[in-house]
Amino acid sequence: MATQEVVLLDSRCSMFAMRARIALAEKGIEYEGKEQNLADKGPELLQMNPIHKKVPVLVHNGKPICESLIIVQYIDEVWKDQGNPLLPSDPYDRAQARFWADFVDKKVADASSKVWTKKGEELEAGKKDFIAALKQLEEVLGDKPYFGGEVFGYVDLVLIPFYSWFYAYETCGSFKTEEHCPKFIEWAKRCMQRETVAKSLPDPKEVYEIVLILRKRFGVD
Amino acid sequence: MASNQQVKLLGVKGSPFVARAEIALKLKGVQYEFIHESLSNKSDLLLKNNPVHKKVPVLLHNDKPVCESLVIVEYIDEAWTGSTILPSDPYHRAQARFWSKFVDDKVFPAVFKAATNPNEKEREQGGEELRESLKILENELKGKFFNGDSIGLVDIAALFIAFWLPIIQEAVGLDLYNSEKYPKLDKWGQEIMNHHVVKEVLPDRDPLLAFFKGRFRSNTPSK
Numbered sequence: 001m002a003t004q005e006v007v008l009l010d011s012r013c014s015m016f017a018m019r020a021r022i023a024l025a026e027k028g029i030e031y032e033g034k035e036q037n038l039a040d041k042g043p044e045l046l047q048m049n050p051i052h053k054k055v056p057v058l059v060h061n062g063k064p065i066c067e068s069l070i071i072v073q074y075i076d077e078v079w080k081d082q083g084n085p086l087l088p089s090d091p092y093d094r095a096q097a098r099f100w101a102d103f104v105d106k107k108v109a110d111a112s113s114k115v116w117t118k119k120g121e122e123l124e125a126g127k128k129d130f131i132a133a134l135k136q137l138e139e140v141l142g143d144k145p146y147f148g149g150e151v152f153g154y155v156d157l158v159l160i161p162f163y164s165w166f167y168a169y170e171t172c173g174s175f176k177t178e179e180h181c182p183k184f185i186e187w188a189k190r191c192m193q194r195e196t197v198a199k200s201l202p203d204p205k206e207v208y209e210i211v212l213i214l215r216k217r218f219g220v221d
Numbered sequence: 222m223a224s225n226q227q228v229k230l231l232g233v234k235g236s237p238f239v240a241r242a243e244i245a246l247k248l249k250g251v252q253y254e255f256i257h258e259s260l261s262n263k264s265d266l267l268l269k270n271n272p273v274h275k276k277v278p279v280l281l282h283n284d285k286p287v288c289e290s291l292v293i294v295e296y297i298d299e300a301w302t303g304s305t306i307l308p309s310d311p312y313h314r315a316q317a318r319f320w321s322k323f324v325d326d327k328v329f330p331a332v333f334k335a336a337t338n339p340n341e342k343e344r345e346q347g348g349e350e351l352r353e354s355l356k357i358l359e360n361e362l363k364g365k366f367f368n369g370d371s372i373g374l375v376d377i378a379a380l381f382i383a384f385w386l387p388i389i390q391e392a393v394g395l396d397l398y399n400s401e402k403y404p405k406l407d408k409w410g411q412e413i414m415n416h417h418v419v420k421e422v423l424p425d426r427d428p429l430l431a432f433f434k435g436r437f438r439s440n441t442p443s444k
Contacts, residue, residue, distance in 0.1 A: 051323065051357060065315045067322060077311040091299035092285060098292045103273065136273065 006031035008061075009045050009057040011038055012202050013210045015109075015161035016068035017056040022157050023075045025196035029085035069101055072157065087154045097154040100140060100147065104159050107133040113160060115169045116211050117220055127173050134181040141187055152194055160197055163188040167204035168211040227252040229281040231267050233260060234424045235432060237381040238290040242313040244377050245297040247418045248304050291321055294377060307374050320358075320367060321378035327354040328379075332386060336393045337437050351397050355406065356381070362405045364410055376413055383410030384423055392433035 008024065010017045010033045023029055036055050046058045046148050048064040056064045058074065065074050076086040087094050111133055114126025137159070141147055147155035166177055166188075178185045191197050215221040224297065230253050232239030246253050258267050258277050269349050270286035271279045280287040280296065287296045288437055297305040307314050331354055334347025358379065361367070367375035383406075400407035 060312075063312060064311070065319075067319055070315050070318045070322070073318070074311055074315040076315065091296055091427070092282070094299065095287045095292050095296040098295065099287070099289055102289055102292065 001143075004060055005172060008033045009036055009055050009059065011036050011055045013164075013207050014038075014055050015165060015176060018052075018161035018164065018200050019068045019158055020058060020071045020075070020200075021117050021200035022160070022196050023072045023086060024156070025200055026086060026152075027075055027079040029075070029083070030078060030086040066218075069105070069158065070215040072154065078180040087155060088148070097148075097149070100137075100155045101158040104155070104162075105135075107136070108159070108162055112165065112169055116165075116172045116215065117218060119220065122153075123173060128173060130169070131177075131180045134177065135183045138181055138183045141183065146192060152197075153192065156191055160176075160188060160191045161201060163192070164201040164204055165211075172211065172215075177214060226342060227281070227283050229256055231256045231258050231264075231270070231279040231281065232277045233258055235429050236277060237385050238276075240380065240422050240424075241290045241377050241433070242278040242280055242293045242297070243422045244380075245294045245306055247421060248306060248372075249297055249301040250303055251297070251301055254440050272308055278376055284423070287367075291325070291374075291378065298374075304371070305373075306377070308368070312442050317368070317374040320361065320375040323357070324375070324378045327335070327356075328382060332381075332389060335395060335397060336389050347366065348395070348397050352402075355398055357401055358382070359403045359406050362409055366409065372413060372416055376409075380413060380419065381404060382406065385429075387439070389433050392430055 006024070006029055008017070008020055008031050010021070013037060021033070024093070030049055034044070036042060036210075038055070041053055046053055046056065048059055049055075049066045052066060054066070056066075056071060058071045060074075060078070065071050072086060102220055108130070111126050111129035114122055115130055118126055144150070146152050147159070170176055192201070212221070228246070228251055230239070230242055232242065232255060234257070243255070256264075258264060260277070263275060267277065267279060268275055270281060271277075272289045274288060276288070276364070278288075278290055278293060280293045282296075282300065285291050295305060307317050328351065331347050331350035335344050335351050336347070338344045338347060366369065366372050367379065382398065390396060390398065398406075414423065
């Protein structure tokens with residue numbers, strides 16, 4: 001067997017790991033994906049990400065890169081002459097892309113996790129914040145087909161993984177995103193037509209099954 | 222580089238986040254206008270240019286805004302030539318981004334928890350988290366600076382530890398970070414605060430101490 005140069009410590013339903021999968025697919029990079037058991041973390045994960053002990057971890061020629069946004073930028077820089085560019089080339093546009101990726105991590109990730117891990121008032125607050133974040137993103141998207149403009153780009157890649165969790169959020173939170181943010185859903189469906197995205201995201205029903213298990217484990221249900 | 226480029230930095234002088242942007246501009250030799258904001262009475266300029274977070278710093282480059290301190294620093298590094306703030310090698314760039322994010326995600330929240338949480342157990346927890354984060358950074362520091370022989374992104378991000386953390390500790394009566402427990406960080410702190418650009422940017426200590434004393438509750442020193 002040929003030595004693997006690119007390894008991804010992965011987890012099927014992690015939206016952060018999905019970002020790395022999409023990026024690798026966009027660049028056409030062959031890699032070995034190693035599914036991690038997050039309930040019982042293995043020695044390789046603990047050795048490659050001792051600080052955070054989280055997925056994804058990209059291991060390139062034995063050297064680990066951690067944190068999903070950092071991994072995506074690394075992939076874009078190392079394989080800049082291959083596949084599709086992920087970040088824009090202009091420094092100002094890059095700064096805007098980084099700003100909105102940071103917004104997704106600060107606003108969408110937090111609020112959305114409340115929607116499936118909380119009940120009662122906290123759940124309602126999470127829903128409110130989640131919808132507000134999506135509405136803000138709808139404004140940013142405007143009439144463009146993608147956040148990247150005419151072409152699928154960094155912010156699209158960073159955000160679309162959450163869409164695979166929408167069925168779980170909507171079922172746990174008893175709401176329909178489409179009623180509040182139809183443009184967002186339009187954008188999401190457009191992204192899902194992209195092969196690199198479609199093959200990198202799990203089935204929403206699969207995510208929901210995991211969410212049910214986790215809710216029991218965390219004592220939510 | 223056009224000489225008619227207009228660069229403005231919206232900020233407050235005591236903010237560690239604003240300091241990051243200033244240091245980056247000065248390292249690149251960029252002329253800029255510092256616009257003093259009042260955080261209790263935010264200007265229309267600030268609200269218009271950072272409607273999402275309504276925070277400083279905001280960099281205005283020919284009237285186009287860039288927000289979030291680490292995004293601003295990377296932008297400055299890319300938009301202007303001169304001494305580089307991030308390494309050129311992708312792997313080292315990834316490491317620089319990792320450690321500066323570590324400072325923001327782990328060090329800042331721990332400090333504020335330890336210093337300001339009204340619940341004593343939470344403050345102790347914050348203290349533990351801070352000790353752990355500082356130990357990790359102490360081990361990570363291999364040379365004169367996190368970036369090697371010259372200051373870089375991580376040094377700029379971590380400057381909070383060297384300058385602001387001791388002032389906050391004094392204000393609230395904490396001694397979690399000191400030269401005995403973290404000799405390498407302490408030495409690094411002296412080096413970076415003596416850096417010619419950093420020296421220009423650091424605010425005066427006494428007004429900042431008074432500010433923190435006024436803002437944060439006073440705690441009895443932790444064991």
